[in-house]
Amino acid sequence: MSRRAAVLGHPISHSKSPALHRAAYAKLGLDIDYSAIDVTVERLHAFMADLEDRDNWCGLSVTMPLKTAMVDEVDEVRGAGLHLGVINTVSFEATAHGVRRVGHNTDVAGIVEAVRNAGGRAQPKSAILGGGGTSAAAIAALQELGSHHVDVYVRDTGRAAEAKAAAAAVGLSLQLRPMTEAAEGMAGADLVISTLPPRAADSIAAQLGRLSDGAAGVLLDVAYDPWPSRIAEAWHSRGGVVVPGLEMLLYQAVEQIRLFSGADVTADVIDVMCDSVGLPRRVY
Numbered sequence: 001m002s003r004r005a006a007v008l009g010h011p012i013s014h015s016k017s018p019a020l021h022r023a024a025y026a027k028l029g030l031d032i033d034y035s036a037i038d039v040t041v042e043r044l045h046a047f048m049a050d051l052e053d054r055d056n057w058c059g060l061s062v063t064m065p066l067k068t069a070m071v072d073e074v075d076e077v078r079g080a081g082l083h084l085g086v087i088n089t090v091s092f093e094a095t096a097h098g099v100r101r102v103g104h105n106t107d108v109a110g111i112v113e114a115v116r117n118a119g120g121r122a123q124p125k126s127a128i129l130g131g132g133g134t135s136a137a138a139i140a141a142l143q144e145l146g147s148h149h150v151d152v153y154v155r156d157t158g159r160a161a162e163a164k165a166a167a168a169a170v171g172l173s174l175q176l177r178p179m180t181e182a183a184e185g186m187a188g189a190d191l192v193i194s195t196l197p198p199r200a201a202d203s204i205a206a207q208l209g210r211l212s213d214g215a216a217g218v219l220l221d222v223a224y225d226p227w228p229s230r231i232a233e234a235w236h237s238r239g240g241v242v243v244p245g246l247e248m249l250l251y252q253a254v255e256q257i258r259l260f261s262g263a264d265v266t267a268d269v270i271d272v273m274c275d276s277v278g279l280p281r282r283v284y
Helices: 017-028 041-050 069-073 080-084 107-117 133-145 161-170 179-187 202-210 230-237 245-261 267-277
Strands: 003-009 032-038 057-062 089-095 098-104 126-129 149-154 173-178 191-194 218-221 241-244
Touching (some): 017 032, 017 245, 017 267, 041 069, 057 245, 080 098, 080 161, 089 245, 107 133, 107 218, 107 241, 107 245, 126 133, 133 149, 149 161, 149 179, 161 173, 179 202, 202 230, 218 230, 230 241, 241 245, 245 267
Parallel strands (some): 003 032, 003 057, 126 149, 126 191, 149 173, 191 218
Antiparallel strands (some): 057 089, 089 098
16 A cells, blocks of 8 residues: 655645655655645644544654644654654654654754755854744754854744743753844854745845845755745855755755655665755765
């Protein structure tokens, strides 16, 4: 029987996850059908309840705005997701008592590997744009990369609970700052991670472009459609290194594929995944 997996989110038509997963499963010779399904927060519980009696599911990728809500829909949370309270992955494990749904957060590994592949590492001056679910993973990734403090720029400090909880969980010092200060703060940072939705950072890019030129570090923009984003273009024009969100998506998908299939994701598998979304093949 063919197994099933999917990426859930809203909106979801732009997702590159199906291309990445399908390329990997084809290379691995696995019969896993991977699709994209539009699911809102309001519909999530009903969708997950409908999966109760279907034993051919092996995994779900979870994107915005479902990363926090999905925690309540699984039987267990492991790894980074356990202390972050945010998950982007659900694996289905067969037990003597039925199928167990296990939540994970592979976004952390995705961010860490994307930054490392670009030659970047956390520095004393690190910044994050946005305070939602993906920012929680970004905070954990910065801690893993060696950062001790991060400035988080948000539009509403009252809606940054996930970021604050993540920082407390991993022991990272955090300072919330208004988004109106983001451009100037970014300009002096060594590593910036933008977790904002597509186009949400356009106004910041315009402000960044008006600042005097100067040395810039690494920017990872998790949004990848459209690409290049305006903030990526503004950062590049300052001489900084830009890491596209597709790099993060690639590496978090590698971890998901291992969880969904139990297969070893080797270099040749990663190469066909890169081909599927137009990323350069890795240099080993």
